[in-house]
Amino acid sequence: MAHESRSRRAGVFDIRLIIALLIGVYGAVLTVLGLGFTTDEDIAKAANVNINLWAGLAMLLFAGLFVLWTWLRPLRVPEDGQAMQQESGE
Amino acid sequence: MTVLAQADLRLDANAIDYLLLAFYFLLVLGIGYLSRRQVSTSLDFFLSGRSLPAWVTGLAFIAANLGAIEVMGMSANGAQYGMPTAHYFWIGAVPAMLFLGIVMMPFYYGSKVRSVPEFMLRRFGKPAHLVNGISFALAQILIAGANLFLLASVVNLLLGWPIWVSIILAAVIVLSYTALGGLSAAIYNEVLQFFVIVAALLPLTIVGLYKVGGWEGLVDRISGGPGGAEQLDSWPGNQLTGFGSNFLSVLGLVFGLGFVLSFGYWTTNFVEVQRAMASKSMSAARRTPIIGAFPKILIPFIVIIPGMIAGVTVTELAGENKEALLNGDAAPSGATFNDALLLLMRDLLPNGMLGIAIAGLLASFMAGMAANLSSFNTVFTYDIWQAYLKKDRPDDYYLRTGRVVTAAATVLAIGTAFIASTYSNLMDYLQQLFSFFNAPLFATFILGMFWKRMTPTAGWTGLVSGTAAAVTVFLLAETGVWDLPGQGASFVGAGAAFVVDVVVSVVVTYATQPKPEPQLVGLVYSLTPKENLRHSTTGEDAGWYRNPGLLAGIALVITIVLNFIF
Numbered sequence: 001m002a003h004e005s006r007s008r009r010a011g012v013f014d015i016r017l018i019i020a021l022l023i024g025v026y027g028a029v030l031t032v033l034g035l036g037f038t039t040d041e042d043i044a045k046a047a048n049v050n051i052n053l054w055a056g057l058a059m060l061l062f063a064g065l066f067v068l069w070t071w072l073r074p075l076r077v078p079e080d081g082q083a084m085q086q087e088s089g090e
Numbered sequence: 091m092t093v094l095a096q097a098d099l100r101l102d103a104n105a106i107d108y109l110l111l112a113f114y115f116l117l118v119l120g121i122g123y124l125s126r127r128q129v130s131t132s133l134d135f136f137l138s139g140r141s142l143p144a145w146v147t148g149l150a151f152i153a154a155n156l157g158a159i160e161v162m163g164m165s166a167n168g169a170q171y172g173m174p175t176a177h178y179f180w181i182g183a184v185p186a187m188l189f190l191g192i193v194m195m196p197f198y199y200g201s202k203v204r205s206v207p208e209f210m211l212r213r214f215g216k217p218a219h220l221v222n223g224i225s226f227a228l229a230q231i232l233i234a235g236a237n238l239f240l241l242a243s244v245v246n247l248l249l250g251w252p253i254w255v256s257i258i259l260a261a262v263i264v265l266s267y268t269a270l271g272g273l274s275a276a277i278y279n280e281v282l283q284f285f286v287i288v289a290a291l292l293p294l295t296i297v298g299l300y301k302v303g304g305w306e307g308l309v310d311r312i313s314g315g316p317g318g319a320e321q322l323d324s325w326p327g328n329q330l331t332g333f334g335s336n337f338l339s340v341l342g343l344v345f346g347l348g349f350v351l352s353f354g355y356w357t358t359n360f361v362e363v364q365r366a367m368a369s370k371s372m373s374a375a376r377r378t379p380i381i382g383a384f385p386k387i388l389i390p391f392i393v394i395i396p397g398m399i400a401g402v403t404v405t406e407l408a409g410e411n412k413e414a415l416l417n418g419d420a421a422p423s424g425a426t427f428n429d430a431l432l433l434l435m436r437d438l439l440p441n442g443m444l445g446i447a448i449a450g451l452l453a454s455f456m457a458g459m460a461a462n463l464s465s466f467n468t469v470f471t472y473d474i475w476q477a478y479l480k481k482d483r484p485d486d487y488y489l490r491t492g493r494v495v496t497a498a499a500t501v502l503a504i505g506t507a508f509i510a511s512t513y514s515n516l517m518d519y520l521q522q523l524f525s526f527f528n529a530p531l532f533a534t535f536i537l538g539m540f541w542k543r544m545t546p547t548a549g550w551t552g553l554v555s556g557t558a559a560a561v562t563v564f565l566l567a568e569t570g571v572w573d574l575p576g577q578g579a580s581f582v583g584a585g586a587a588f589v590v591d592v593v594v595s596v597v598v599t600y601a602t603q604p605k606p607e608p609q610l611v612g613l614v615y616s617l618t619p620k621e622n623l624r625h626s627t628t629g630e631d632a633g634w635y636r637n638p639g640l641l642a643g644i645a646l647v648i649t650i651v652l653n654f655i656f
Binding site: 015018019021022023025026029030033034038042043045046047048049051052054055058059062 | 106109110113114117121146149278281282285286289292293296297298300301437438439440441442443446
């Protein structure tokens with residue numbers, strides 16, 4: 001916890017979480033579309049690939065990995081820029 | 091003005107697509123709004139005083155570069171020239187990015203130079219600063235025009251409105267977005283658009299390859315079409331450069347594109363360099379562009395290949411249309427290579443994926459244009475207006491000036507958008523601009539950095555004559571005096587600008603007085619203390635996988651291997 005006094009987690013503003021939120025929502029919408037609402041005509045258009053479904057699943061996986069990454073290695077934003085600068089300005 | 095009479099092409103978007111698009115902009119504007127209220131966590135995020143790990147700055151670095159101009163321009167290039175387009179990545183970007191990380195970054199990070207105009211002012215004094223400020227501002231407006239035109243062409247495809255109405259509508263959208271979101275929204279947008287673009291392009295490439303029967307199918311169809319099998323190998327790239335001779339073509343690529351244009355772009359482009367400056371140590375700053383180089387090596391596959399597929403499958407671009415466009419005529423269908431990616435999306439993507447693709451494209455035009463407008467604003471307000479025209483006014487005077495300048499810049503960009511619309515391949519337009527503005531800047535910058543005798547007068551005369559040389563080459567090629575069809579004109583222009591700049595600078599230097607050495611400490615390589623250039627190898631910078639030199643070596647090997655394969 002000694003670390004917490006000098007810096008804090010970027011929390012919800014961590015760019016990885018926002019990326020995960022965006023891609024995750026897109027993935028969920030696409031998966032639902034691909035499962036229930038993509039017509040045979042659509043599939044024929046995309047060279048017989050149900051691209052909504054596959055891309056949706058891939059995006060969900062990607063979003064999951066980003067959440068995991070954020071959780072395992074949280075980003076810390078220093079409270080005091082000055083102190084950081086000295087520490088790293090060797 | 092062939093583009094103005096564009097064929098009636100429409101993207102068939104439905105409610106789901108608009109919903110996905112709306113979600114994107116609500117998220118970006120919402121995050122921008124919320125994060126502004128918690129400034130310490132968000133603004134710090136990118137601009138904080140040197141506190142970020144290399145992966146964040148690397149991400150920001152590559153996101154700042156992969157805008158929609160790149161995506162649309164490179165796929166247009168892919169449709170027109172095929173694999174030689176990969177040179178823009180493997181010759182035209184990766185080596186320069188590695189050079190930036192290995193050689194230039196220690197200098198930037200150590201001497202704390204924050205922008206190109208700042209360097210010019212401290213190294214060469216006011217005249218060079220003013221010349222650089224004006225040419226930079228001009229370049230930003232011209233590039234903003236390209237962004238605006240592309241944004242308008244998406245609006246045109248969605249709503250079916252004429253291009254000129256779409257351009258004005260697009261300008262209104264960008265202005266209100268910049269006013270609403272502010273800086274923090276712009277920063278999040280820049281990174282997010284990168285992921286959305288990749289999420290749209292990767293499935294598009296896969297579906298496209300399925301459609302043409304895999305890589306072999308694509309090879310067969312390109313070999314049989316106009317342009318021929320030559321479009322499948324990146325070397326020697328005669329069609330791209332416009333040179334008949336293989337030797338000259340390779341020379342043009344390596345020296346013009348590979349050395350002058352790309353080193354000029356990457357080492358003096360502070361929009362990107364500043365991302366690296368925000369990292370928390372010298373080692374992290376050096377790793378930033380090198381980490382960025384890895385995605386850069388792979389991006390051609392999801393940008394150029396869709397372009398090539400569009401060139402053989404999209405009815406409006408394939409066959410006789412491609413042939414006409416390659417000969418410099420208008421295609422019977424009215425389409426241009428700039429439309430390649432949009433047309434392929436129309437043909438292949440179902441509703442849902444289509445919405446994501448549209449969101450990605452719109453978002454990255456916004457990001458690109460917002461970046462152009464804000465750099466123009468900063469340079470014009472502070473480096474030109476405050477420094478030379480209206481000095482010593484209170485701060486809020488300059489803030490108000492800044493707002494007026496942004497609005498005026500948008501109006502000017504509407505004008506340059508019409509210039510951009512006359513090019514059937516926007517990459518021609520952009521490379522042309524880089525040869526005018528970046529090539530001479532790079533020459534002056536690099537000379538001034540490594541040669542302490544170079545004088546202030548040499549600084550600005552070099553810049554002026556270098557730009558003049560590139561403009562002369564452009565006029566010669568344009569009027570047909572010197573026949574260079576492809577993008578060779580800009581490679582030759584860049585080479586000429588570089589050589590003329592160096593020659594003029596050297597001649598003028600020996601005729602004028604240099605600055606005294608104590609004033610140049612930290613600005614010239616040989617006068618910068620060596621300990622400023624070293625990076626630590628302990629703590630969070632320890633480990634072989636954090637060694638900038640080794641990472642750069644790996645990136646270089648991958649690039650060379652790819653050059654042999656393609």
